[in-house]
Amino acid sequence: MGISEADLAALDVKFAAVLPHLDERQRRLYLAAEADALGHGGIVAVARLAEVSESTITRGRLELASSAPVLGRVRRPGGGRKPAAERDPGLVPALEALIEPREIGDPVSPLRWTTASLRDLARELTAAGHPISAPTVGDLLRAAGFSLQGMAKRRAGSQVPDREAQFQHINTTVEQFLADGSPVVSVDAKKKEPIGDFARAGRTYRPKKKPITAPDHDFTFADTPVAIPYGVYDLGQDVGWVNVGTDRNTAAFAVESIRRWWNQQGRGHYPGATRLLITADSGGANSADSHLFKNDLAAFADESGLTVTVLHFPPGTSKWNKVEHRLFSRITHSLRGRPLTSYEVLLQSISATRTSTGLTVSAVLDDNNYPTGRTLTKEQRQMLLQRVQRDDFHGEWNYTIGPYDPSTAPPAEPEQAKAPPIPTEATYLLTHPALTGMTRDQFDRLVTELEPWRRTLAEAEREKRKGINRRGYNPGFGFLDHRHRVLAAVLSHRNTVTLTLAARLLGRDRNTLSYHAHRTRPLLGFAAPDLAAILAQPRRRTHPPRSIEALQNEITAYESNIKSGSS
Template identity: 85%
Template sequence: MGILEATLAVLDVKFAEILPHLDERQRRLYLASEAAALGHGGITAVARLAEVSESTIARGRDELATGTPVLGRVRRPGGGRRPAAERDPGLVPALKALIEPREVGDPVSPLRWTTASLRDLARELTAAGHPISAPAVGNLLHSMGFSLQGMAKTRAGSQVPDRDAQFRHINATAERFLSQELPVVSVDAKKKEPIGDFARAGRTYRPKGAPITAPDHDFVDPDTPVAIPYGVYDLGQDTGWVNVGTDRNTAAFAVESIRRWWNQQGRHDYPDATRLLITADSGGANSAGSHLFKKDLAAIADECGLTITVLHFPPGTSKWNKVEHRLFSRITHSLRGRPLTSYEILLQSITATRTRTGLTVSAVLDENDYPTGRTLTKDERKAILQRVQRDDFHGEWNYTIAPDDPQQAPPAEPDRAKAPPIPAEATYLLTHPALTGMSREQFDRLVEDLEPCRRVLAEAEREKRKGLNRRGYNPGFGFLDHRHRVLAAVLNRRNTVTLTLTARLLGRDRNTLSYHAHRTLPLLAFAAAPDITAAPTQPRRTHPPRTIDALQNAIADYESNIKSGSS
């Protein structure tokens, strides 16, 4: 008895509706079940209607007969093409040989990357006798632990000494000010922005097919107006203030931005404040070594009656400044994808900056002129240095400027005769052989031998400076006798004790000691001893003592080593 035509017509309709939605294994099992339901001749009829081979339906019948479902597989075990690496054993070594010369970064990193494209690698492998497609190369690279990666700007710049200690000092000082409800601000200048119909990076939501258009080339000439945003971020209030300059980024512009913030916002947020903490970079207009920046800050201190403390981040660490990732990053987000055709648009965009944490930003336009080339006279520099109270810890980065008190007499001029005497016990301690690498008698002979050299060099410097501006010569540093200059130079060269601890023991300012030590270092080349900068039993230390206890322990270890060696 044959299969009815009506039954075949029904199956034809069902196959047309169902089979496109099934994968290979599901189709095989479904067709086998229909063939079994038709009985004799079912396999042939179903194979003809579904346009598949009879062996496919037979395999499906066998799989149904086993009764054990194989989950997660479409084909039977062992089916399909083998991976390219299995078909060609030499493929992986050939690929490694191609990518190793182009490999960038750490070769032992779990995720590496290569600069060659997939098509380049596939073409070179095919030419070498290993035919492969670009997608297959991508899959092979992924299985080998490679991935596409961009560059990450995470490596810090120069590793200056006490870098982490300065971070901790800034954090502790800021927390102390905030706990007393005193203002703490982070300041910096954002990159210069040209004003005009120029393209900007970023994307904004627009009607589809209607982007904001800009010229295909940006031509910025010297007459193009520019905007220099200088930001003041208040850590306590989570508010930002941006002074948009139109001239140059100078020390006067930086201080004027701080003055405007205080007069228009700061004094209202902190009506009872008498102190202000500023964190800034070490370079730029608010540089740690800028006398102009300190002079203009002193003017603010006098005008507002504020005692201003400034803490500079170490060189190469400006990205840690709060204004960078609390204020400037959000402003950049607000300015994305729209041309800054006028100062008004720039101010409106900055003012519209908001965050979920409650950040609000104010912006004003500063059209004042800030010419470059300002200089200070020697008396002005001396007056500024006298007003700046340097901290004991890295006074070149941390200092305080108090309001000028007219009732207070100006500090006396530095006088060699009036300088406090250096304690004899401190000199005796610092001339220990463990620190200088020589006996005290050898050190005394060294001081005597270098005295004529010092006189010759001093006379040569005086002749060189005749009729010239003495700017920069001993700019406000104290005086030091020849013996202790040589001692500071030797200790600095050998690095057996920090200059900070040396200055504390000698009763001198660290900057004074550093200044004279570096000016005396060239004299050590005239020493009679073959090598005064290192001793065989005491190599140069990488972590010199920072406290008196550590110094005494180092001397005790040296003496014990000498005794054990002699015994």
């Protein structure tokens, strides 16, 4: 007996209502049960109404007839597509080989990360014969313990000896000063800020879709005004002071900032203070090894009458200084998201800085000039070393400078005896034409012609050395006048007499002549054409005289040849 149209219509309504709510396995079992209920021809009819294959219904009938139904699964065990790593056993080793050269961090860490993107890795793996998609590469990396991470600034700088001990020393000293009611300040310079219509990081509340606009590119030029905020944070009063410079961040600017804080704010907070503690980092204008900073602090101590103690944080630990996270962090918050179009805007923004704990900040403009290239004379350095009292614990970081007291000043050291004058007869002997290759008048003309060039080169060297440590410049060598410098250069150039013998005749050290001959030899290139031709003659190839007797014999032989040639 066939299946009636009424049964098929009723079955079609049931399928439309029930099948959308069933998963794959449930649909298969339900359709198989309906096909069995219809009898002969039921598989074909149900397959047509449900729009599935007849083999699907057949599998459902077999599952219904099974005595051990599989619960909780849609597909039988082992069904579905195998993972990419199982289909391609060489995939994971190939991926590790690509990542290994680019891997950053500890290879045994449970979390590693790589610089290659998923698409780059997928493209290279596919080209190597391992077809794979970028999402699958991400799955494999996560399974291997990789994750996307940003850089974290957590590693401290160079580990110097007694780093922790210096922190303890600073903390103990600060507590002693605060308990005594003496001022304690933390100082440092904030990064240079350009003044103008420049974009700044940070966000501020504005009307919707009306942000503060700025040019899409920030271009600064040599004449672009800049601001250099130098902060002085008073730990005892929780008060900040910022001296905004307009020139350069130098030692003079750093000490001037401290001087302004004391005269305009600190003196009023500590009327009876006799000492001041300053904590600073070890670099920049207030560097621990800056003689200029110490010298200007000594001048400030003389003016204020304060005994100034300075404690420097070890190198690489400047962020531990209180001024960084108690003052500068709050100022950065105040300056966020707004252009610093003028110095007035900057000063008002800094002065408006407040915190719920009571921090107040004052800011002033410092338009003084602070040129670079300052140096201390030898006498100033010696006097400074006498005034700076180094602590027993790391005196290069911890020292005290008190007001100048003439009664306690050590007696002045006697002046070193000046070098004796060079004998005239020695100069006359060494300028003989047999040695210089030119008459004495020609040699005098050479000295006169080279004098302007010497001054020009000396001025160029002074400009070049501005702001550079001069340690090692002329280390321990004496000084020669211009005439004998040229003489040493000519004798060394022509190799007609050893510098050892010339130094003995002139009463100077051999190293002194060698040093000045080396520095003066480039001047010989500015000689007049006739003199340059003489200097261009081939050097003496035999050994020059090493004794006075040999030198006199050579001069005698030269004069004899001249006489015989003239006769």
